[in-house]
Amino acid sequence: MDGYASPYQVFIDVLAHRHAGAHRRALTGELIAAYAELNHLLACTKGMLAGAVWADCGDELERCMSLYRSAWIRFVAMVGDDYPNGVDTVPSSTLGPETTQAFQAAADGLRAALDVLRRESHLLGCESWAR
Numbered sequence: 001m002d003g004y005a006s007p008y009q010v011f012i013d014v015l016a017h018r019h020a021g022a023h024r025r026a027l028t029g030e031l032i033a034a035y036a037e038l039n040h041l042l043a044c045t046k047g048m049l050a051g052a053v054w055a056d057c058g059d060e061l062e063r064c065m066s067l068y069r070s071a072w073i074r075f076v077a078m079v080g081d082d083y084p085n086g087v088d089t090v091p092s093s094t095l096g097p098e099t100t101q102a103f104q105a106a107a108d109g110l111r112a113a114l115d116v117l118r119r120e121s122h123l124l125g126c127e128s129w130a131r
Helices: 008-018 022-045 052-080 095-123
Strands: none
Touching: 008 022, 008 052, 022 052, 022 095, 052 095
């Protein structure tokens, strides 16, 4: 669980986990869309956008994905998804909200970076597919 090569594997794990919950799944959907669009715009503007803006958006992408991944790793460590003996566990009363808050913070950060990147890339004539 701690060696993800791709954020998409984390997204898949969250969406498939029986205790992920509807809100965390919805936030994951938002993260998938923002992650893909940010990567698209970063690729389109590499070398054209002001270096500081491009680097800041890339750094925020990494920070948010690290936050998301870390929260999910902690959640899964406490609440497994495999029940060989028929034993089922549910998230503790603090773990569920803590994970949801981390997912929300990651989504908010990606949205903020995406707003900056959309605005700056538009000035260069690069449009996002989401517009």
